Amino acid sequence: MQTTSSVFDDLARLMTGAMGMAQGAQLEAKSFMRAHADRFVAEMDLISRDEFEAVKQLASDARAETDALKARVAALEALLKDRA
Numbered sequence: 001m002q003t004t005s006s007v008f009d010d011l012a013r014l015m016t017g018a019m020g021m022a023q024g025a026q027l028e029a030k031s032f033m034r035a036h037a038d039r040f041v042a043e044m045d046l047i048s049r050d051e052f053e054a055v056k057q058l059a060s061d062a063r064a065e066t067d068a069l070k071a072r073v074a075a076l077e078a079l080l081k082d083r084a
Helices: 002-044 049-083
Strands: none
Touching: none
């Protein structure tokens, strides 16, 4: 009976070691994939969401200012036309 228990103990140790090795391989694969993803993003020269939102706001402000200036120019041209 002692040999059966020893076999089960050996099997349990073997399975525990296999699970530990599988978890280690999983962590290594995750870190490998993360490193590749980080390098890919860095090479793509992408911008952050904050930078995108800031540029988007600048473009919106510039468009509003352009529209206001167009209206002002049109009003000034109308004044010049009336005086001529």
